Amino acid sequence: MTVLVLGGTAEARDLAARLHERAIPVVSSLAGRVSRPRLPVGEVRIGGFGGVEGLTAWLREHRVQAVVDATHPFAERIGANAFHAARAAGVPLLRLARPGWQPADGDRWHWTADLEEAAALLPGLGERVFLTSGRQGLAAFADLDPLWFLIRCVDPPNQPLPRRYELVLDRGPYRLDGERALMTEHDIDVLVTKDSGGAMTAAKLAAARELGLPVVVVRRPPRPSTTETPAVEAAVEWILNQ
Ligand code: NAP
Numbered sequence: 001m002t003v004l005v006l007g008g009t010a011e012a013r014d015l016a017a018r019l020h021e022r023a024i025p026v027v028s029s030l031a032g033r034v035s036r037p038r039l040p041v042g043e044v045r046i047g048g049f050g051g052v053e054g055l056t057a058w059l060r061e062h063r064v065q066a067v068v069d070a071t072h073p074f075a076e077r078i079g080a081n082a083f084h085a086a087r088a089a090g091v092p093l094l095r096l097a098r099p100g101w102q103p104a105d106g107d108r109w110h111w112t113a114d115l116e117e118a119a120a121l122l123p124g125l126g127e128r129v130f131l132t133s134g135r136q137g138l139a140a141f142a143d144l145d146p147l148w149f150l151i152r153c154v155d156p157p158n159q160p161l162p163r164r165y166e167l168v169l170d171r172g173p174y175r176l177d178g179e180r181a182l183m184t185e186h187d188i189d190v191l192v193t194k195d196s197g198g199a200m201t202a203a204k205l206a207a208a209r210e211l212g213l214p215v216v217v218v219r220r221p222p223r224p225s226t227t228e229t230p231a232v233e234a235a236v237e238w239i240l241n242q
Pocket of ligand 1: 078134194
């Protein structure tokens with residue numbers, strides 16, 4: 001059997017490794033967004049499929065027997081494409097997704113529907129913003145002239161940026177002491193994040209809590225409903241049962 005893992009996340013790499021260990025043929029797929037991606041073990045293909053039609057054709061051509069959509073919670077388009085293509089090709093689909101973050105005592109979180117709403121909220125919350133929502137969608141913040149931004153992303157942004165900013169190119173995992181130091185050093189008074197979930201980038205939330213800072217958290221976009229698990233080992237079991 002061949003399993004297609006739609007990846008770009010730590011869970012996807014973990015799943016590919018576990019399938020590889022069990023000698024289950026797996027192809028991991030990456031969008032090709034970042035310049036130096038962390039590669040999973042085993043076979044990897046990189047680049048879009050060409051929408052639902054392209055993905056459906058790929059599943060048929062490669063005789064795929066199971067698809068695991070382990071893409072990032074904010075990778076909305078590929079999630080919908082996987083749902084429709086799997087249905088069209090008659091291939092079972094599992095969604096592997098880490099749970100969203102939950103506020104703890106002392107947190108001052110403001111939930112928003114999208115980045116635009118996050119940008120609209122900022123002027124009332126602070127003046128020095130730690131913007132960690134990734135390089136896509138940064139244009140939403142481009143007109144906030146009075147605010148200063150510390151923008152952190154993996155690759156250099158290619159969208160309009162706010163007038164006053166400093167750029168940090170980095171990728172997790174991040175630790176609490178490093179996040180606290182970064183936020184203190186730059187006099188950050190508000191944090192913006194997507195509800196990405198997972199441990200690799202959660203330290204900024206603990207640092208904001210300690211420093212008493214408000215956090216703007218963008219809600220996950222909706223995805224078509226399908227069988228879902230947060231656990232990589234459960235995904236392996238599901239695959240073995242197909
Ligand atoms: P997206 O908006 O959902 O997808 C846009 C297009 O990119 C899709 O229609 C598809 O092209 C292609 N694509 C996306 N993921 C793919 C994959 N794993 N393999 C092959 N093609 C893929 O996705 P995005 O938000 O740009 O994210 C791109 C990738 O980066 C995802 O795989 C995701 O796991 C990873 N990522 C995203 C975020 C985030 O915040 N969005 C954060 C970390 C990692 P075709 O229609 O041509 O097939």
